[in-house]
Amino acid sequence: MIDSTQPPGLERVPRASLVQLRSFEAVVRLGGVGRAARALHLAQPTVSTQIKELAIALELVLLEPQGRKLVPTAIGERLALAVRSMGAVWQGFEEDVAALQGLRRGRLRIAAVTTTEYFLPDLLGPFARQYPGIDIELAVENRDAVVARLERGDDELAAMMLPPTHLPLARWPFLDNPLVIIAPVGHALTKRRRLKLSELTGEPLLVREAGSGTRAAAEQAFAAQSINWPPRMALGSNEAIKHAVRAGLGLAVLSRHTLSHNPADDGLAVLPVTGFPLRRQWHLVWRQDRALSLPARTLLDDLRARLQVKARPRA
Numbered sequence: 568m569i570d571s572t573q574p575p576g577l578e579r580v581p582r583a584s585l586v587q588l589r590s591f592e593a594v595v596r597l598g599g600v601g602r603a604a605r606a607l608h609l610a611q612p613t614v615s616t617q618i619k620e621l622a623i624a625l626e627l628v629l630l631e632p633q634g635r636k637l638v639p640t641a642i643g644e645r646l647a648l649a650v651r652s653m654g655a656v657w658q659g660f661e662e663d664v665a666a667l668q669g670l671r672r673g674r675l676r677i678a679a680v681t682t683t684e685y686f687l688p689d690l691l692g693p694f695a696r697q698y699p700g701i702d703i704e705l706a707v708e709n710r711d712a713v714v715a716r717l718e719r720g721d722d723e724l725a726a727m728m729l730p731p732t733h734l735p736l737a738r739w740p741f742l743d744n745p746l747v748i749i750a751p752v753g754h755a756l757t758k759r760r761r762l763k764l765s766e767l768t769g770e771p772l773l774v775r776e777a778g779s780g781t782r783a784a785a786e787q788a789f790a791a792q793s794i795n796w797p798p799r800m801a802l803g804s805n806e807a808i809k810h811a812v813r814a815g816l817g818l819a820v821l822s823r824h825t826l827s828h829n830p831a832d833d834g835l836a837v838l839p840v841t842g843f844p845l846r847r848q849w850h851l852v853w854r855q856d857r858a859l860s861l862p863a864r865t866l867l868d869d870l871r872a873r874l875q876v877k878a879r880p881r882a
């Protein structure tokens with residue numbers, strides 16, 4: 568039984584063979600049986616017979632003589648169009664096959680700033696499981712190192728907060744990146760309901776190493792508010808900063824993504840500072856002057872589809 572909710576199959580064209588339809592379309596397009604036969608590498612009488620049998624099978628007059636030529640009737644033109652639509656659909660199918668084969672084996676190089684290590688592997692998980700033949704190389708470095716990789720064109724995609732402006736980059740902001748100020752649990756400032764940034768500057772400030780985007784974003788925010796809060800200590804990773812803050816060595820600005828769902832589980836508290844969290848975003852960027860590979864495009868499509876429904880991180 569034919570399911571009327573589905574697009575039709577080929578049940579309706581049982582009397583015409585694909586070979587006949589192909590020959591007929593070629594005759595119409597190329598303007599003659601002889602030319603069609605040459606293009607299809609068939610003998611001319613073979614094509615003539617196919618066309619005659621097709622007209623009999625469909626009970627239609629498809630071609631009519633005009634002087635010494637055979638030209639399509641109106642219904643013959645309509646049939647040629649229908650055959651071309653079938654050809655276009657088939658071509659789409661072949662493209663799908665090629666695309667699937669292109670995703671069977673391959674490599675995808677991604678650069679990511681260190682702070683994204685808290686969530687990026689989770690985001691890549693579904694893509695990695697769906698395309699096990701694509702080797703993903705994820706280089707995790709600080710912002711300056713990622714910018715250098717982009718300049719050299721080492722990677723197809725890069726995940727970062729502050730894309731550089733001196734390169735021809737396409738960018739897609741894919742996730743919020745709230746930057747918060749943290750203190751150890753129990754610190755006197757954690758008892759306050761609201762704090763001004765200027766009230767913190769007497770406390771030691773711990774920052775990431777030079778070249779970190781988190782550090783650059785914090786410095787920009789301080790400068791925008793004319794706050795002079797020189798760092799007491801620079802540490803080379805988010806985890807080192809969290810340990811140092813917990814140990815009471817100072818306060819720090821970090822991405823909310825680096826903290827547990829409940830920061831107190833790590834012995835840390837987010838201070839209620841006016842103007843914070845700084846509302847920044849994570850971007851995926853790629854060079855516009857280079858074509859993206861199929862795996863890279865597929866990953867972008869996959870993330871776009873999934874992140875539309877993904878909840879934002881808490882500030």
Ligand code: PGA
Pocket residue numbers: 680681682683708709710711726727728729775778779780781782
């Ligand atoms: P980073 O990351 O502090 O690890 O460099 C932030 C960024 O540059 O986007």
